[in-house]
Amino acid sequence: MLQPYRDLAAVPRVPGLLTWTMLGRLHLTGTPLAMSFLIAGWTDSYALAGVVGAALMAGIGVAGPVRGRAADRRGAARLLVVTGISYGVGLTVIAFIPSLLPAAWWPVMAVAAFVVGLSNPPVIPVSRAVWPRLLKGPALNSVYTVDATLTELLYAVGPLLAAFLVALVSPAASIVISGALATVGALGFAKMLSLAGQSGPVPASTDGETRRDRVGLLNTPGILASLGLALCLVAALLMVDMTIVGWAREVGAPILAGVLGAVWAIGSGIGGLVAGGLSGMPRLTRRVLLNLLGVAALVPVLPPVFDPASPWLIGLVLLLGGAAIAPAAAAANARVGEIAPPERRTEAYGWLSSASTVGFSIALPTSGFLLDHGGPSVAAAGAVVFVVLGVLLAVRIPAPKPVPEPALS
Incomplete structure (x- = not known):
C-alpha cells in the first residue's frame, strides 16, 4: 500500500511542488473568516x-478559467508571480479601507474585493494540471489523493490561524498576513515550477481529436458533468459543515462544532491515505456512492429525527463517513485531468475551481434556510440530495482515453 507513496516521493521536485502548492492555498481557507470580522x-x-465576502469569492470564481487558459497558453510561472504580488497588495489595501472610509462607503469595499478576487493566483488549477506531466499510473492517483487530503487539512488549519490572528492582533492584521501568505506561496510555487521544467506554456497537440477539442473545452465529453459533480460535492460538504455548526449552537455547545469538524477531517485523512495506496484505476462512481452513504447516515442521528442527539454517535458517523471525502475528491480531480485535452488542463481546473465556488455560494443560503425551517436532519437531507445528483453526474463522466502527451520543450 505504501509503494505508490514511495514512487511519489522519489520523483524529483514533486515533494517540493506539493509543499508550495499547499502553502499557496492556505490563505484561501482563512481569508473569509478574517474578512467577516473586519467588515462586521x-x-x-x-x-x-x-x-x-461573496464579492471576493465571485472575483475568484470568474478569474479561474481565464487564469487557467492564460497559464496553458503563456506559461504559469510569470502569471503566478504577477497575480501573487497583485493579490497580496490588494488584500493589504482592503485591510486598511475601514480605517480610511466611513461604513457608508461599504460598496467601495465590495467592488475592491471583487477586483482583488480577479487577481487571485491560480495555484490550484496549475498544480492539478502539472501532475499528469510528471507522474503516471499509481503515483498519479496517489498525488491527487494527497492533494485532496491535505486540502481537507487546510480547511481545518486555515480558519484556526485566521481566528487566532484576529483575536491576538486584529482582523486587519489577519487579512494582511493572508495576503503575504498568498504572495509567498505563489512565488515559491512559481520557483518550483521553474526548477521542475514546467514553467512555460503547454505545447498544443497535433492530433485531429485534440484540435477539435480546442474549439470548445466545455464540449469535451465529461467536462460539464465533472463541473456539475464538483459543484454538488462542495455544496454537500459545506451543508454538512453548516449542519454541524447549527446543531452545536442549538445545544449551546459551540465548541462541539470544532471538535466534530476535526473528527470529520481525520476520517477524510485516513480514507485518503488508504485510497492513495491502492493500485489500479479509481472508480469514480463507487467513491461518490460511498460519499453518499456517509452523508445519508447523518440524517437519522440528528434532530428532529433523533432528539436529543448524541455527540458521540454523530462523531462516529462523521469519522466513518468522512473516510469517503478525500477519495471521492481525488478521483474527481484526477478524472478531469484525464479527459481534458493536455494543452488545456489548467483551464479545465480553472473551471473546476469556479464550479466549486458556485457550489459554495449555493450551499450557504440553502443550508441556512433548511436549518431555520426544518432543523439539522433536514439540512443534512439537503446535502444528501446534492450527493445524489453527484452520483448521477459521475455516471455520465466517461472513462479516459489514452491521449499522447505533447512533447515539452
Missing part, C-alpha cells in the same frame, strides 16, 4: 460582511 466590525452588519 466596520459596518455592524454580518449581512454586509457576507456581501463583501
Whole structure:
C-alpha cells in the first residue's frame, strides 16, 4: 500500500511542488473568516460582511478559467508571480479601507474585493494540471489523493490561524498576513515550477481529436458533468459543515462544532491515505456512492429525527463517513485531468475551481434556510440530495482515453 507513496516521493521536485502548492492555498481557507470580522466590525452588519465576502469569492470564481487558459497558453510561472504580488497588495489595501472610509462607503469595499478576487493566483488549477506531466499510473492517483487530503487539512488549519490572528492582533492584521501568505506561496510555487521544467506554456497537440477539442473545452465529453459533480460535492460538504455548526449552537455547545469538524477531517485523512495506496484505476462512481452513504447516515442521528442527539454517535458517523471525502475528491480531480485535452488542463481546473465556488455560494443560503425551517436532519437531507445528483453526474463522466502527451520543450 505504501509503494505508490514511495514512487511519489522519489520523483524529483514533486515533494517540493506539493509543499508550495499547499502553502499557496492556505490563505484561501482563512481569508473569509478574517474578512467577516473586519467588515462586521466596520459596518455592524454580518449581512454586509457576507456581501463583501461573496464579492471576493465571485472575483475568484470568474478569474479561474481565464487564469487557467492564460497559464496553458503563456506559461504559469510569470502569471503566478504577477497575480501573487497583485493579490497580496490588494488584500493589504482592503485591510486598511475601514480605517480610511466611513461604513457608508461599504460598496467601495465590495467592488475592491471583487477586483482583488480577479487577481487571485491560480495555484490550484496549475498544480492539478502539472501532475499528469510528471507522474503516471499509481503515483498519479496517489498525488491527487494527497492533494485532496491535505486540502481537507487546510480547511481545518486555515480558519484556526485566521481566528487566532484576529483575536491576538486584529482582523486587519489577519487579512494582511493572508495576503503575504498568498504572495509567498505563489512565488515559491512559481520557483518550483521553474526548477521542475514546467514553467512555460503547454505545447498544443497535433492530433485531429485534440484540435477539435480546442474549439470548445466545455464540449469535451465529461467536462460539464465533472463541473456539475464538483459543484454538488462542495455544496454537500459545506451543508454538512453548516449542519454541524447549527446543531452545536442549538445545544449551546459551540465548541462541539470544532471538535466534530476535526473528527470529520481525520476520517477524510485516513480514507485518503488508504485510497492513495491502492493500485489500479479509481472508480469514480463507487467513491461518490460511498460519499453518499456517509452523508445519508447523518440524517437519522440528528434532530428532529433523533432528539436529543448524541455527540458521540454523530462523531462516529462523521469519522466513518468522512473516510469517503478525500477519495471521492481525488478521483474527481484526477478524472478531469484525464479527459481534458493536455494543452488545456489548467483551464479545465480553472473551471473546476469556479464550479466549486458556485457550489459554495449555493450551499450557504440553502443550508441556512433548511436549518431555520426544518432543523439539522433536514439540512443534512439537503446535502444528501446534492450527493445524489453527484452520483448521477459521475455516471455520465466517461472513462479516459489514452491521449499522447505533447512533447515539452
